[in-house]
Each structure stands twice: as C-alpha cells, then as structure tokens.
Amino acid sequence: MVNGQDTTELANKYGTPLFIYDVNKIRNNARAFVHTFEKLGVKAQVAYASKAFSSVAMLQVAKQEKLSLDVVSQGELYTALKADFPVEKIHMHGNNKSAQELEMAVSHKIGCIVIDNFYEIKLLDDILANYKTEMDVLIRVTPGIEAHTHDYILTGNEDSKFGFDLANGQAEKALQMISESKWIQLKGLHCHIGSQIFETDGFVMAIKRLFSTLEEWKTRHAFVPKVLNLGGGFGIRYTSEDDPLPLSGYVEALVSEVKVHVNRIGIPYPEIWIEPGRSIVGNTAITLYTVGSKKVIPGVRNYVAVDGGMTDNIRPALYQAKYDAVLANKASQKVAETVSIAGKCCESGDMLIWDLDLPTVEHGDLLAVFSTGAYGYSMSSHYNRFPKAAVVFVENGKDKLVIKRETYQDLLKNDLSYE
C-alpha cells in the first residue's frame, strides 16, 4: 500500500515501470525543515533542490509548502516558471551557466544567482549592465572538506569542478571582483559539501572554515554576510545499512554551529538557506516493476529481470547505490530465495539490486523498490530507446497521474528522415 492505495491496482491502472510518490510524506519532509528553523527562531529559506525530481506537479507542491527553489539549468527554471513558482524565491546554480541561462534568470528577475567561477562574474556583469538591473548573488566556495560519501557526489573538496577555493584565495579574489561591479549585489556565501551525508561533522567543519574566512573578510573588506547558504546533502535511508538523523537534527547542528561563530566574530546572525533535494523526496517514492524473465545459474546466482532498470534508476550503476525491495503482490509471503534484480538494458552493469531475499519470484510479480524519489526519474534516460516511465502522486488516499508514460511517438518526435 502507498498512502491507502493498493500498489497492484495502481500497476493495473497506469502500467509499469511506475514511480509512485506519497505527497503527504513530501509535505512532512518539507515541513520538518521549515518548522525546525521556525522553532529555533532563525530566519531561513529552505530551497528544494529541484535536480532531485523536477516536474510541474512537484514544483507546485514545493510552492504550496512555501519552499524556495534551487535550479541549475534553463530547463529546471522553465519548469519552475510553468509551475508558477514565485520567481523571487528561485536561486540559480551551475558551474557553466550560459549567457542564455543568465539572461533568462535576469529577465525573469529570479531571487539569486550562485556565482561559481570568474568567467561567470564578467558574463553576469555585462548582462546586468545591458538590462540596467541589479541581481543578488552568493559566492559558491569550496571549503576543502572531504565528506564521507561516494567520490562522484563529493563537491566541497579542493579538487572540485564547483566554486571558488577558500584556501588558495580565489574566493577572496571573487569578492573583490564582485565589489567592483555596479550591478552585482553580494549577499553572502554558499557552500555544499556533497550528497547523502549522515554525519554532521562535515557540515560543522565547513561552517568553521567559512567563518575563519568571514572573520578575515570582516577586517580586510568590512564584509558581513546577510545570507549563508549551507547547501543540501542530508542523507536518507535506502537500506538497513543507512542510519540518518531526523531532518531536524541536521538543521539543529547547522544553526548551533553558526551561532558559536557569529558570537565569536561579532556579526549579526545571517539568514540561513539550505538546499535539500534527496531528503525532501527520496524516501517518498517507490518504483513498481513487473517481473519478466528469470535466469537460474545453479550454484552461482539467480537473476530476475524487470521491465525497467538503469534507464529509470542509474544510481546502482553510477554509484554502486544500494536499494531494498519487496514483491508488492506477495508482501506477506515468507522469504524463499535470494535473487539479483537485473534491468532490461543491453549492459551487464544494468543491475538494480544484488542478493535480495524474496518469496518465490514468478513471471508477472510486481517488484516495489523503495526510496526511489530522488535522482531516479530526474536522471532517467532513453538508452535502448526505452520510453520514460509514468509518475503518479498519491495524497490523502487519492491517486493522480502527474507525468504521463512516454510513447514511441514521443521518442521519435525529434527524429527527421534522411531519405
């Protein structure tokens, strides 16, 4: 069941593979962040990192929950505009923002641009001069933190494609360049150390480094931040190996560490912004698949293949990410075998789960994979020309289709004949 709905009926109604989101859970996650800041009396913005899962319906929910929004491309911004998201609450990221992306952000008067590199400072300044308008920005810095997570989702280390390094003085150079601009208004600093992080030590260490820089900048440049954006990255539970904090725990750790340093260096408490993606949507969805073929290699492994795979969930192939699953139509039956779940792409690496204990698996069973709400649909592809899956929202026991399953016509809509 998902929020009172029988998943086997949803599979009949919408087909598989199918993403099913529990919208009440999305709202609860969003509120856990917002309410904790309110309880602690800290002015904050909780910006949903829409890269985790962006669609018009999802951004409408984020808007209803009074969240802000992090976008990293024109496509994500376009989706936000179509969802009628309040523009002043949209923040734009990107390590290679194009002139068109920046112009779109400027012409729609979005709330803030997170500056990532020197090239972008010049580009943005020229665009703003052209539009004769100002824009609030944050400088994205890399504090030199090696958070405990997969190398591919580390972002706050010195050797990173993102942001300005604090230690080698590049961030300070960016501050100087920006202060010479008539149009760019520096509000503060941004830092995101990585994703799927469980311990608070990495965040605490990053805040320490930010404040040792801010202490120097206060003396050297009389710079006092109005905003500190501490990014996202809060870990969630995929399998029993994961032990995340409650969402409030991450916020409490950030807020109290900032308090220590604000008092130490004698500046007013800044607004705290965060950018959670995974922790808002990750544990709110399952993916339903239909079981097809089974290959038993005696003494080696039992492969069970489903009607999706790396095209709707690249995370196991890309980061060796682990997932848990059950047979939705046999949820109360006893475990009878250990199987490995294969996708249907023409790739040996297209495996969703290794060594999963299930009841006897048969053709036509429904496999429900848990915690697929973040970076599943949003990272899906058309490899082997598989149409993208459908997405259903369930709220208060009612289901609603929010992204249609792609058709073969959709797949070919940009193909032109060469005859």
Ligand SMILES: Cc1ncc(COP(=O)(O)O)c(C=O)c1O
């Ligand atoms: C700048 C930035 N903000 C926010 C996020 C969201 O991270 P998560 O989904 O782990 O909360 C990411 C992704 O890692 C990111 O790169």
Ligand SMILES: N[C@@H](CCCC[NH3+])C(=O)O
């Ligand atoms: N896409 C990654 C996380 C990186 C997110 C953006 N910086 C994941 O699935 O875990």
